[in-house]
Amino acid sequence: MYRSNEELFKHIFDEIVFLESETRTISEEVFLKDEKTQRAFARSIEIIGEAVKNISSDVIIKYKEVPWRNIAGMRDKLIHGYFSVDYEIVWDVAKNIIPEFKNQLIKIMDTEKKKNGN
Template structure:
């Protein structure tokens, strides 16, 4: 297997770790009131989506239980609807989807790690 899918997964994991770290002990209200943090969270989600798009389709098929299309789609929505970003959705993604995604990506990295 090419090392490239794993490199993209590591980028995804870096952004996941950032989002989890920065959202820990943060209220939704504090998030919604912090322009810098909102922009940072959106950027992390964009990076995750961009990395997903670079993962080869055969690798995505191998791990079809991951919502690859949804991750890429969120990135596209954020990029193309920049002035219409719904930060409530961003908060929901970070607090409800990202922790589960972290477990799934970690599982893949552990399984695929070169010996």
């Protein structure tokens, strides 16, 4: 099913908001002992990665400073490495990488919205 870049950005943003909200309410220590939260974080990162894989190539090329390939790659590692997920890395991504990606995404969404006259 085709989704517009705008829809994909919204899906990504929703998952980022979830991850940021959760990382504010729990510590890494609690996270590493809570399998449900670990799975929720992994799923959010998978959704983000899947959405990134579907963003149009012109946007990917236009915003080269965003680590699109790394984000999509994290999704692939989670999807295909289900027996060997390192949840310390998942925590690090949620806590340290996702906030920077959010800032980049907000700028992209604003720029694309202006470009499209919205």
